[in-house]
Structures are given as structure tokens and as C-alpha cells.
């Protein structure tokens with residue numbers, strides 16, 4: 001029997017940060033991301049999402065922001081904890097901390113976040129209540145690269161939901177979350193497959209590579 005050819009492209013190592021339920025973890029762990037979630041980190045020891053990491057046998061860590069006097073010191077500790085796992089990509093999946101350039105620069109161009117609104121509308125918190133208050137008819141979610149400016153980096157993917165007359169912040173959150181669970185793994189997969197090109201705030205998607213990811217032994221010497 002012939003052994004399979006070795007793959008040229010190594011699978012990407014993905015680190016995920018959470019602060020709470022980890023409600024996007026099942027969709028990230030349950031889809032083929034073109035890479036592996038090698039660690040899940042949190043700034044809160046009681047984050048429910050850490051149970052998902054434990055159940056899935058994935059390495060996890062906690063760096064509590066309460067142990068640091070400044071945001072920069074916390075971010076430096078977080079960068080150090082993440083670097084132990086040599087991530088190619090860091091994914092913020094409900095990580096509820098405002099980060100500083102210490103963090104964003106350490107993982108520049110390999111740091112993505114999911115935000116529960118159609119950015120650039122409604123950056124920051126309480127997005128569903130604000131969407132209702134503003135009377136928008138379309139709301140949604142955004143996956144974007146993280147830059148030093150809060151919720152303002154290049155947009156990778158978005159999905160919209162209709163705001164119905166009887167929606168509340170809670171029903172809207174549930175509808176948006178279902179969309180998050182679709183676009184988040186999709187966006188991570190595009191990153192892992194090297195298909196994202198960033199030009200200013202604009203992200204374009206490269207076609208799927210037609211180059212086979214196999215090599216003969218001769219080609220590798």
C-alpha cells in the first residue's frame with residue numbers, strides 16, 4: 001500500500017478567548033476550520049465555556065484581569081499565556097475585555113473577533129437593545145480583524161436578521177447568535193485556508209487554491 005503524500009500546508013493552530021458561556025464554541029469545534037483549536041483561554045475562572053474545553057479535552061487557561069493593575073500588564077500576561085501554544089490565529093469569541101495595543105500588536109493580522117451587530121453600526125455593548133431603540137429593520141453580526149480601534153477592524157463576514165415588531169433584546173440576541181454560529185466557522189476557515197486579502201478596511205476573498213497541497217519526496221528536497 002502506498003503511504004499518503006505528506007501535506008505541504010501545516011494545519012493552523014487556533015487559540016480562542018472567551019469570558020462567559022462560550023456560546024460560539026460548539027460551532028467552532030464542530031466545524032472543519034482548516035485548523036485546530038489548541039487552547040481556550042479566559043479572563044474569568046468561572047466562565048461556563050471552560051467546561052466545553054474540559055469536556056472536549058482541549059487545553060485551557062485563565063488569566064484574570066483582576067490580578068493586574070493596568071490593562072497593559074494584563075494584556076502582556078495574556079500574550080505570554082497564548083504564546084505558549086504558538087497560535088497562528090487568535091479568535092475572540094465573547095471575550096469581554098477592551099484590549100490595548102500590547103495585545104493587538106502582538107497578534108496583528110491574526111486576531112479576529114465576532115461582534116453582535118452589523119458594524120460599523122453599534123460598536124461596543126448592548127447592541128441588541130440599541131438596535132431596537134434606533135428602530136433598525138436589519139440587525140446582525142460581524143466577524144472582523146481586530147485593530148487597536150474598538151470594533152472597527154477590516155470586516156471578514158457579516159450576516160443580517162430581520163428585526164420583527166415583536167422582537168425583544170433577548171429574541172434578537174438569539175436570532176443573531178444563530179447567524180454568528182454560521183459565519184464564525186466560515187470566516188475562520190477562510191483565514192486558515194489563506195484566502196483573505198486585506199486592503200485597508202476592505203477584505204476580499206481569494207478563490208480556492210487549485211494547487212494541490214501534496215508534494216512528492218523529490219519536490220521537498
Ligand code: GRF
Pocket residue numbers: 018019020021022023024049093094095114115116141177180
Ligand atoms: C456573542 O454574541 C458575541 O458576538 C459577543 O459575545 C457573545 C458570546 O458571548 N462578542 P457568550 O459566549 O454567550 O458569553
